Amino acid sequence: MKVYLRGFSEADLANVYDLACRTLSERYDPGIFTSISSSWPEGSLVVESPHGIKAFLLGAMTSPVQSRVLMLAVSPDLQRKGVGTMLMNRFMEVSSRSGTRVVTLEVRKHNRAALNFYQNWASAAST
Numbered sequence: 001m002k003v004y005l006r007g008f009s010e011a012d013l014a015n016v017y018d019l020a021c022r023t024l025s026e027r028y029d030p031g032i033f034t035s036i037s038s039s040w041p042e043g044s045l046v047v048e049s050p051h052g053i054k055a056f057l058l059g060a061m062t063s064p065v066q067s068r069v070l071m072l073a074v075s076p077d078l079q080r081k082g083v084g085t086m087l088m089n090r091f092m093e094v095s096s097r098s099g100t101r102v103v104t105l106e107v108r109k110h111n112r113a114a115l116n117f118y119q120n121w122a123s124a125a126s127t
């Protein structure tokens with residue numbers, strides 16, 4: 001399936017919210033998505049396919065030199081195809097361009113898939 005990565009826009013809100021509800025264990029107020037993306041638009045990314053939004057990453061600048069991944073999700077039908085990696089790589093580029101020297105994130109310890117994903121991503125990025 002052909003996908004492309006672009007910035008989040010207000011028109012994506014309903015689809016991103018729906019994907020978040022289907023993939024993340026936490027429940028968020030829809031307003032939080034708009035408020036995160038408007039505070040640092042470059043740090044909010046979506047992956048779109050001909051069938052709609054398939055993945056997103058929302059991040060924030062938490063200091064002039066630090067950014068944070070707040071939410072990352074890939075639709076189950078597109079997992080293990082490199083989409084999460086693509087989003088993290090782009091987020092690092094965007095963060096670096098914004099002057100970030102440290103990127104933080106939080107993962108629940110029972111979320112083995114995400115732990116494995118971030119560990120593998122970090123070790124590949126540092127080689």
Ligand SMILES: CC(C)(COP(=O)(O)OP(=O)(O)OC[C@H]1O[C@@H](n2cnc3c(N)ncnc32)[C@H](O)[C@@H]1OP(=O)(O)O)[C@@H](O)C(=O)NCCC(=O)NCCS
Pocket residue numbers: 023024072073074075078079080081082083084085086106107108111112113114116117118120121
């Ligand atoms: C975690 C998540 C974002 C990974 O996205 P993805 O697009 O599937 O990841 P990638 O295809 O880029 O995977 C890269 C590597 O990460 C590891 N990985 C990814 N998903 C994994 C899983 N379910 N189990 C074990 N390792 C996994 C693998 O090493 C994988 O490489 P491989 O497929 O060649 O073995 C996705 O599983 C997801 O959206 N999960 C639900 C939401 C979530 O938990 N978000 C994170 C909250 S902190």
